[in-house]
Amino acid sequence: MSEQLTYEQALEKLDQKLKLLEDGDLTLEDALKAVDEARVYLKICTERLEAARKKIEIRPEPSE
């Protein structure tokens, strides 16, 4: 599972896993695996929400 996923990508993957689970065609093993993976994506999403750090940076024009 890539740590490079954006919030949106991770959310999409999370939704895919949820759909898979809710469709209910998985074996118990696969379902538990899907739940584990979904939790990883959930965690990535949550981390992405907090990744931005409130900060204001001023980049003045370099004087010529």
Add this chain to the structure above:
Amino acid sequence: MIRPEEAQRPYTVTELANEIRRELRPLTALLVKGEVSGMKQGAGGHYNFTIRDGVSRLDAVLFADDARRVTTLPEDGQVFIFRGRVDFFGKTGRLSFITDQVEFDDVGKLRARLEELKRRLEVEGAFAPGRKRRLPFLPQAVALITSPTGAVIHDLQETIWERYPNMGVVVYPVQVQGTAAPLSVSRALRRCNEEDLADVIVVARGGGSFEELYAFNTEVIARAILSSRLPVVTALGHTSDRTVADMVADVEARTPTEAGSRVVPKKADLIALLHERERRLDRETSQRVLRETEKLEVRRARLLQVLPALLRARTDRLAHAAANLARLSPMEQVARREESLREKARRLAASATARLTRSRNAFASRRAADRLERALTERFAIATRGLEHRRQRLLALSPDAVLSRGYSITQDAESGAVVRSASETAVDRKLRIRLATGRLAARVEQVER
């Protein structure tokens, strides 16, 4: 009254007309600014129109030769600067402005250039919706290209942080007005892309007149936006026309507040979204586990139903096998054979006695004492041999061999029955226990079943 010597010969109309033309001659190579109306083309390829300024009006003409040379033809409703001279046409009795050059006035010039730029960009596909870059769903930081002072930057920051309290903001201060503005803004756009501190750019200014917003209609800024790798959102105020910058931008917002809300999602919404997913995940997991538990429970119940029957069959079979085993055990066999031998010995003795009695009777009757004696002796001998033979067999079959290995045979002292099970005796019953050597008389103290 006019005296005859003072009296002038009256002008003919043509003479006066020529006089007027002469008088007007200094009014040549004039520049006049005014709005065009009533533009129409004449049969000879010339144009007639009126120039006016709200108070006064002048007839004007653009001859065919001049019309071919001018860069633009006058259009109704547009303000131009016309160069030409004033002339009087005797034939029509009209004064006309003979136009030989048509120039846009300042704003007109800018607008015309702008239209030309828009046309070129349009042809390039710069405004095509397909070209627009998608805004990131959740940027890590937002770059603001705007004036470092004023309400715009304040509104932008406020909106962004209200929606997303830990959003990063990188400000690129620029001049948003005046001749330096186009280069200042385009340089900042380039730096945003090079420095890569943000995922999305907002170019903002607080509106203004056409002239004040002129920088955002320049090709320099349009090109800088077009070549930006990062998506660009414009927020140039809601008072003016769309600028070229708005048209080439990926998203066009009117106010800083609108730009802020387009660029940054509401964190609270995202958190709610994730919580909703988490709840669904939890629900799915617990439902699944519950479902599996129920399935297991059904199987367990079925197993519990089946198990006793299964067990009973097995225990029955086991008991049966144990009984068979007991029947076949050496000690049992020994006991059984011993019993049968004893029985045979009893029958033998009985039959011997009976025969003896019968023989003795026969002898008495026939008085053949010696024959009897002989026969008797012989039969005794046979019987004795038979007995001996049986004794030997008995010895071989006797439990002594088994007893010598430490086994013992327990019999009821009164009935002589072999005690095979604790249930076959009772407390205080007397027992006889046969050991390899000797016997024991015993009494039952306790029965353990």
